[in-house]
Amino acid sequence: MVIPWVAARRWSITKYRERCQPSTRTMVYGILARLFVESCFGCGEAAAGGSCAVCAAELVRIPRACRRCGLAQPVARCPRTELRWEVDAVVAPYSYEPPLDHYLHALKYRGARHLGRALALTLKPMVDGARGRIDALVPVPLHRTRLLERGYNQAQEIAAPLARALGVPVLQRAIARRAAVEPQTGQGASRRRAGVAGVFRVERSLTGLRIGIVDDVVTTGATVNALAAELRAAGAVSCVVLAVARTGEPAQARNV
Numbered sequence: 001m002v003i004p005w006v007a008a009r010r011w012s013i014t015k016y017r018e019r020c021q022p023s024t025r026t027m028v029y030g031i032l033a034r035l036f037v038e039s040c041f042g043c044g045e046a047a048a049g050g051s052c053a054v055c056a057a058e059l060v061r062i063p064r065a066c067r068r069c070g071l072a073q074p075v076a077r078c079p080r081t082e083l084r085w086e087v088d089a090v091v092a093p094y095s096y097e098p099p100l101d102h103y104l105h106a107l108k109y110r111g112a113r114h115l116g117r118a119l120a121l122t123l124k125p126m127v128d129g130a131r132g133r134i135d136a137l138v139p140v141p142l143h144r145t146r147l148l149e150r151g152y153n154q155a156q157e158i159a160a161p162l163a164r165a166l167g168v169p170v171l172q173r174a175i176a177r178r179a180a181v182e183p184q185t186g187q188g189a190s191r192r193r194a195g196v197a198g199v200f201r202v203e204r205s206l207t208g209l210r211i212g213i214v215d216d217v218v219t220t221g222a223t224v225n226a227l228a229a230e231l232r233a234a235g236a237v238s239c240v241v242l243a244v245a246r247t248g249e250p251a252q253a254r255n256v
Contacts, residue, residue, distance in 0.1 A: 041106040041115075042099025050112055055099040059122070062095050062246060070218055070246045085221075086228035088238045092218050092246035093126040100245055104216050108154045116157025119216075119244045123158070124165045127212075127242055134212040134240060137163045137170045140227060141200070143177040158244065159214040168212075174204045175227070196226040207235030217245040 040047035042055030064073045070090030094100050103119065106112040139155035147153060156172060163170045178199050211231050213224050218241060228239035 040099075041110075041112065042102045050106060050115065051103065051118065055103075059100050060095040060097055061093055065090075065092070065246070069221060070241070070243075072246075072248065084225075084229075086225050086232055086239060087213075087221070087241055090218060090221070090224075090241040090243070090246070091123075091126055091129075092241065092243040093123065094245045096217050096219075096245040096247045104154075104245065107157065108150075108216065111151075113152055113154075113157050116154065117161040120158045120160075120162040120165065123242065123244055124162060127162065127166065133210055133238070134166065134168055135209045136168050137166075137212045137214050137242070138175055138227070138231065139170065139172060140213060140215040140223060141175050141177045143199075155215050158216060162214065162242065171204075171206075171211075174202060174206070175230070176201045176203060196223050198226075200227050200230045202230050202234035205235050206231055209236050210238045211236045211240070213239055213241045215241065215243045217247065218243045219247045 039045065039050070040052040040055055041050045042058075043052060045052055045054075047053075047055075062070075062072050065071060066073055067089050068085065068087065070092040072095075096104070103112075103115055107115040107119070137159045139153060139159040141155075142150070142153045156170070159170050159172075178201050211228075213227055213231070215224060218224060221241075224241045224243075228236075228241075231239055
């Protein structure tokens, strides 16, 4: 269905993105996307809300993954052999490839915050096995500069509905990011490790708590591992990563 006054005035999401400041642009674009987008973020075909049934059914499951790092097996090199691995387990059931990568990109950069709940509910059945072993969720935090630019944290958009489904709290304000780092897309494992070294600060005691670290996608694992190290230093007894997707083993990750 086309909204007549929208069509008549030729209001376009693209024009809003060009005219607004980053945080306002993201907010307005997100509202318009939720209300008026009639194409699927995955394939571009007609679909209310940005997702069609075909793409939703084509999410690629990782058939057999390492419990500790989440990489599909067999894997040439596990991250645990390259750095001190502070993570007890990685639950990341889907492969980061189309159409899921398009959904996550829309959630992260195109203001499609409503996808966070849908992705959380998709993740929940795989997380049910961790129920009773997690006391609280911690979304991977953004630095305040990037949070202001984007207007929200995509990890929090997944963590909030997932926490409600699991019946546990979200410790959103317990962890801060000390510094904004350069976007790490395409970087190898060694550069990612250097980029996140010392960037997290835990601002409360976590003594005895079993923490679930929530993120949208795990790549080399450097970010979640650095966060897990700080959570353990604050008293957490275990850290399980809960992510929607896991990338494969990129060439950059092998050339450490």
